[in-house]
Amino acid sequence: MRRNTALALCLAPVLALAACGTPQERCISRNTSEYRTVSSLLAEVEGNLSRGYAWDERQVVRTRFAQCERVIRDHEGKAQISTYGCWRDYVDVERFRVPIDPAAETRKRDGLVERQAALTRGANAAVAACRAAYPEET
Template sequence: MPRNTTLAAAVLLPLLVAACGTPQDRCISRNTGEYRTVSGLLAEVEGNLARGYAWEERQVIRDRLTQCRAYARDRDGRVVATYEPCWRDYVDVERYRVPIDPAAEQRKRDNLAARQAALAGQAKAVVQACQAAFPEDQG
Protein backbone atom coordinates (compact mmCIF):
# COMPACT_ATOMS: atom_id res chain seq x y z
CA MET A 1 0.00 0.00 0.00
CA PRO A 2 2.20 2.86 -1.17
CA ARG A 3 1.20 6.20 0.28
CA ASN A 4 2.57 9.68 0.24
CA THR A 5 3.19 9.76 3.97
CA THR A 6 4.61 13.29 4.00
CA LEU A 7 1.49 14.80 2.47
CA ALA A 8 -0.79 12.58 4.54
CA ALA A 9 0.99 13.55 7.75
CA ALA A 10 0.93 17.24 6.85
CA VAL A 11 -2.79 17.19 6.21
CA LEU A 12 -4.02 14.57 8.67
CA LEU A 13 -2.11 15.65 11.77
CA PRO A 14 -4.01 18.94 12.15
CA LEU A 15 -7.22 17.08 11.40
CA LEU A 16 -6.66 14.67 14.28
CA VAL A 17 -6.42 17.61 16.65
CA ALA A 18 -9.79 18.92 15.41
CA ALA A 19 -11.67 17.18 18.19
CA CYS A 20 -10.17 19.55 20.78
CA GLY A 21 -12.50 22.40 19.94
CA THR A 22 -10.38 25.54 19.56
CA PRO A 23 -11.55 28.02 16.91
CA GLN A 24 -8.74 26.84 14.63
CA ASP A 25 -9.70 23.20 15.15
CA ARG A 26 -13.36 23.91 14.46
CA CYS A 27 -12.45 25.79 11.28
CA ILE A 28 -10.33 22.89 10.04
CA SER A 29 -12.94 20.30 10.96
CA ARG A 30 -15.79 22.24 9.37
CA ASN A 31 -13.94 22.69 6.07
CA THR A 32 -12.23 19.31 5.59
CA GLY A 33 -15.11 16.90 6.14
CA GLU A 34 -15.13 15.49 2.61
CA TYR A 35 -11.39 14.87 2.66
CA ARG A 36 -11.65 13.04 5.98
CA THR A 37 -14.59 10.97 4.71
CA VAL A 38 -12.77 9.97 1.52
CA SER A 39 -9.64 9.13 3.53
CA GLY A 40 -11.64 6.91 5.88
CA LEU A 41 -13.33 5.11 2.99
CA LEU A 42 -9.98 4.61 1.29
CA ALA A 43 -8.49 3.09 4.45
CA GLU A 44 -11.48 0.75 4.72
CA VAL A 45 -11.17 -0.40 1.10
CA GLU A 46 -7.42 -0.93 1.47
CA GLY A 47 -8.08 -3.04 4.57
CA ASN A 48 -10.66 -5.10 2.67
CA LEU A 49 -8.15 -5.76 -0.11
CA ALA A 50 -5.40 -6.70 2.36
CA ARG A 51 -7.69 -9.15 4.20
CA GLY A 52 -9.56 -10.45 1.17
CA TYR A 53 -12.96 -9.78 2.75
CA ALA A 54 -14.98 -6.94 4.23
CA TRP A 55 -16.52 -6.58 7.67
CA GLU A 56 -20.17 -5.78 8.16
CA GLU A 57 -22.18 -5.37 11.33
CA ARG A 58 -25.68 -6.33 12.32
CA GLN A 59 -27.68 -5.86 15.47
CA VAL A 60 -28.76 -8.99 17.30
CA ILE A 61 -31.21 -9.06 20.20
CA ARG A 62 -30.15 -11.42 22.97
CA ASP A 63 -31.41 -12.33 26.42
CA ARG A 64 -29.37 -11.71 29.53
CA LEU A 65 -30.04 -12.90 33.06
CA THR A 66 -29.79 -9.89 35.33
CA GLN A 67 -31.12 -8.51 38.58
CA CYS A 68 -34.42 -6.63 38.38
CA ARG A 69 -35.82 -4.37 41.02
CA ALA A 70 -39.15 -5.43 42.47
CA TYR A 71 -41.17 -3.82 45.23
CA ALA A 72 -42.77 -5.69 48.08
CA ARG A 73 -44.20 -4.90 51.50
CA ASP A 74 -42.41 -6.00 54.61
CA ARG A 75 -44.14 -7.20 57.80
CA ASP A 76 -44.74 -3.62 58.90
CA GLY A 77 -46.43 -2.71 55.61
CA ARG A 78 -43.59 -0.56 54.31
CA VAL A 79 -42.69 -0.78 50.64
CA VAL A 80 -39.16 -2.07 50.18
CA ALA A 81 -37.15 -2.73 47.05
CA THR A 82 -35.94 -6.23 46.41
CA TYR A 83 -33.85 -7.60 43.60
CA GLU A 84 -34.84 -10.76 41.79
CA PRO A 85 -33.29 -12.54 38.83
CA CYS A 86 -35.01 -11.81 35.51
CA TRP A 87 -34.34 -12.02 31.78
CA ARG A 88 -33.82 -8.80 29.85
CA ASP A 89 -33.30 -8.23 26.14
CA TYR A 90 -30.27 -6.29 24.99
CA VAL A 91 -28.94 -5.35 21.60
CA ASP A 92 -25.55 -6.72 20.66
CA VAL A 93 -23.57 -5.68 17.58
CA GLU A 94 -22.13 -8.64 15.75
CA ARG A 95 -19.39 -8.34 13.12
CA TYR A 96 -19.24 -10.82 10.30
CA ARG A 97 -17.14 -11.36 7.19
CA VAL A 98 -18.47 -10.57 3.73
CA PRO A 99 -16.76 -11.75 0.54
CA ILE A 100 -15.54 -9.04 -1.81
CA ASP A 101 -14.95 -8.78 -5.53
CA PRO A 102 -11.23 -7.88 -5.64
CA ALA A 103 -11.49 -6.21 -9.06
CA ALA A 104 -14.36 -4.01 -7.91
CA GLU A 105 -12.52 -3.15 -4.68
CA GLN A 106 -9.41 -2.19 -6.64
CA ARG A 107 -11.46 0.09 -8.89
CA LYS A 108 -13.05 1.60 -5.79
CA ARG A 109 -9.60 2.08 -4.23
CA ASP A 110 -8.26 3.74 -7.39
CA ASN A 111 -11.24 6.11 -7.58
CA LEU A 112 -11.01 7.00 -3.89
CA ALA A 113 -7.23 7.53 -4.14
CA ALA A 114 -7.76 9.87 -7.10
CA ARG A 115 -10.48 11.76 -5.22
CA GLN A 116 -8.28 11.99 -2.12
CA ALA A 117 -5.40 13.37 -4.20
CA ALA A 118 -7.73 15.95 -5.74
CA LEU A 119 -8.99 17.01 -2.30
CA ALA A 120 -5.55 16.98 -0.62
CA GLY A 121 -4.43 20.29 -2.07
CA GLN A 122 -7.70 21.94 -1.12
CA ALA A 123 -7.54 20.47 2.40
CA LYS A 124 -3.95 21.64 2.83
CA ALA A 125 -4.93 25.16 1.73
CA VAL A 126 -7.88 25.15 4.14
CA VAL A 127 -5.64 24.04 7.01
CA GLN A 128 -3.17 26.82 6.24
CA ALA A 129 -5.96 29.40 5.93
CA CYS A 130 -7.49 28.32 9.26
CA GLN A 131 -4.09 28.43 10.91
CA ALA A 132 -3.57 31.96 9.59
CA ALA A 133 -7.08 33.08 10.57
CA PHE A 134 -6.95 31.54 14.05
CA PRO A 135 -3.30 31.46 15.22
CA GLU A 136 -2.64 29.51 18.38
CA ASP A 137 0.13 29.93 20.92
CA GLN A 138 2.81 27.29 20.61
CA GLY A 139 3.60 27.16 24.32
Protein backbone atom coordinates in the same frame (compact mmCIF):
# COMPACT_ATOMS: atom_id res chain seq x y z
CA MET B 1 4.53 6.92 3.28
CA ARG B 2 2.41 8.74 0.75
CA ARG B 3 1.96 12.48 1.03
CA ASN B 4 -1.84 12.13 1.36
CA THR B 5 -1.46 9.70 4.23
CA ALA B 6 1.00 12.07 5.90
CA LEU B 7 -1.54 14.90 5.69
CA ALA B 8 -4.22 12.69 7.22
CA LEU B 9 -1.86 11.71 10.04
CA CYS B 10 -0.98 15.36 10.67
CA LEU B 11 -4.65 16.33 10.84
CA ALA B 12 -5.70 13.42 13.05
CA PRO B 13 -4.66 14.85 16.44
CA VAL B 14 -6.17 18.23 15.61
CA LEU B 15 -9.42 16.69 14.46
CA ALA B 16 -9.75 14.30 17.37
CA LEU B 17 -10.63 17.18 19.66
CA ALA B 18 -12.56 19.18 17.06
CA ALA B 19 -15.86 19.16 18.94
CA CYS B 20 -14.36 20.77 22.02
CA GLY B 21 -11.24 22.21 20.42
CA THR B 22 -9.97 25.68 19.78
CA PRO B 23 -11.46 27.92 17.10
CA GLN B 24 -8.58 26.92 14.82
CA GLU B 25 -9.27 23.22 15.32
CA ARG B 26 -13.01 23.69 14.71
CA CYS B 27 -12.26 25.65 11.53
CA ILE B 28 -9.94 22.92 10.26
CA SER B 29 -12.49 20.25 11.10
CA ARG B 30 -15.30 22.08 9.28
CA ASN B 31 -13.23 22.70 6.17
CA THR B 32 -11.61 19.28 5.81
CA SER B 33 -14.56 16.98 6.53
CA GLU B 34 -14.90 15.69 2.96
CA TYR B 35 -11.17 15.02 2.74
CA ARG B 36 -11.28 13.09 6.02
CA THR B 37 -14.31 11.09 4.86
CA VAL B 38 -12.62 10.12 1.59
CA SER B 39 -9.42 9.22 3.47
CA SER B 40 -11.38 7.02 5.87
CA LEU B 41 -13.18 5.25 3.03
CA LEU B 42 -9.89 4.74 1.22
CA ALA B 43 -8.31 3.18 4.32
CA GLU B 44 -11.30 0.84 4.64
CA VAL B 45 -11.11 -0.25 0.98
CA GLU B 46 -7.36 -0.80 1.19
CA GLY B 47 -7.90 -2.92 4.32
CA ASN B 48 -10.55 -4.96 2.49
CA LEU B 49 -8.17 -5.57 -0.42
CA SER B 50 -5.30 -6.58 1.87
CA ARG B 51 -7.51 -9.00 3.87
CA GLY B 52 -9.51 -10.28 0.93
CA TYR B 53 -12.85 -9.65 2.66
CA ALA B 54 -14.81 -6.82 4.27
CA TRP B 55 -16.29 -6.57 7.74
CA ASP B 56 -19.96 -5.89 8.40
CA GLU B 57 -21.99 -5.68 11.59
CA ARG B 58 -25.42 -6.84 12.62
CA GLN B 59 -27.43 -6.45 15.78
CA VAL B 60 -28.45 -9.63 17.59
CA VAL B 61 -30.90 -9.77 20.48
CA ARG B 62 -29.76 -12.11 23.23
CA THR B 63 -31.28 -13.05 26.56
CA ARG B 64 -29.38 -13.34 29.81
CA PHE B 65 -30.22 -13.95 33.44
CA ALA B 66 -30.04 -10.81 35.57
CA GLN B 67 -31.05 -9.40 38.93
CA CYS B 68 -34.23 -7.35 38.73
CA GLU B 69 -35.76 -5.13 41.37
CA ARG B 70 -39.34 -4.29 42.22
CA VAL B 71 -40.91 -2.09 44.81
CA ILE B 72 -43.31 -3.76 47.22
CA ARG B 73 -45.34 -1.76 49.71
CA ASP B 74 -46.02 -3.22 53.12
CA HIS B 75 -49.34 -2.90 54.96
CA GLU B 76 -48.27 0.54 56.25
CA GLY B 77 -47.47 1.78 52.73
CA LYS B 78 -43.69 1.84 53.17
CA ALA B 79 -41.70 0.95 50.06
CA GLN B 80 -39.52 -2.15 50.21
CA ILE B 81 -37.19 -3.08 47.37
CA SER B 82 -37.21 -6.74 46.47
CA THR B 83 -34.71 -8.39 44.11
CA TYR B 84 -35.38 -11.48 42.07
CA GLY B 85 -33.85 -13.33 39.15
CA CYS B 86 -35.23 -12.54 35.73
CA TRP B 87 -34.41 -12.89 32.05
CA ARG B 88 -33.49 -9.66 30.24
CA ASP B 89 -33.00 -9.04 26.54
CA TYR B 90 -30.00 -7.06 25.38
CA VAL B 91 -28.67 -6.11 21.98
CA ASP B 92 -25.25 -7.33 20.96
CA VAL B 93 -23.32 -6.31 17.85
CA GLU B 94 -21.65 -9.08 15.88
CA ARG B 95 -18.99 -8.53 13.25
CA PHE B 96 -18.88 -10.92 10.35
CA ARG B 97 -16.87 -11.33 7.17
CA VAL B 98 -18.32 -10.38 3.82
CA PRO B 99 -16.78 -11.59 0.57
CA ILE B 100 -15.60 -8.87 -1.80
CA ASP B 101 -15.10 -8.61 -5.53
CA PRO B 102 -11.41 -7.66 -5.81
CA ALA B 103 -11.90 -5.99 -9.20
CA ALA B 104 -14.74 -3.82 -7.89
CA GLU B 105 -12.77 -2.93 -4.75
CA THR B 106 -9.75 -2.01 -6.89
CA ARG B 107 -11.91 0.30 -9.03
CA LYS B 108 -13.37 1.80 -5.85
CA ARG B 109 -9.88 2.34 -4.45
CA ASP B 110 -8.68 3.98 -7.67
CA GLY B 111 -11.66 6.35 -7.65
CA LEU B 112 -11.06 7.26 -4.01
CA VAL B 113 -7.34 7.86 -4.66
CA GLU B 114 -8.27 10.27 -7.47
CA ARG B 115 -10.84 12.03 -5.30
CA GLN B 116 -8.40 12.29 -2.40
CA ALA B 117 -5.75 13.78 -4.69
CA ALA B 118 -8.27 16.36 -5.92
CA LEU B 119 -9.24 17.29 -2.35
CA THR B 120 -5.69 17.44 -0.99
CA ARG B 121 -4.87 20.89 -2.37
CA GLY B 122 -8.12 22.34 -1.02
CA ALA B 123 -7.59 20.71 2.38
CA ASN B 124 -4.04 22.08 2.61
CA ALA B 125 -5.29 25.56 1.67
CA ALA B 126 -8.10 25.33 4.25
CA VAL B 127 -5.67 24.30 7.00
CA ALA B 128 -3.34 27.19 6.11
CA ALA B 129 -6.26 29.65 6.04
CA CYS B 130 -7.57 28.43 9.40
CA ARG B 131 -4.13 28.70 10.96
CA ALA B 132 -3.81 32.25 9.62
CA ALA B 133 -7.31 33.26 10.73
CA TYR B 134 -7.04 31.68 14.19
CA PRO B 135 -3.41 31.70 15.31
CA GLU B 136 -2.92 29.71 18.49
CA GLU B 137 -1.25 31.34 21.43
CA THR B 138 1.65 29.49 22.96
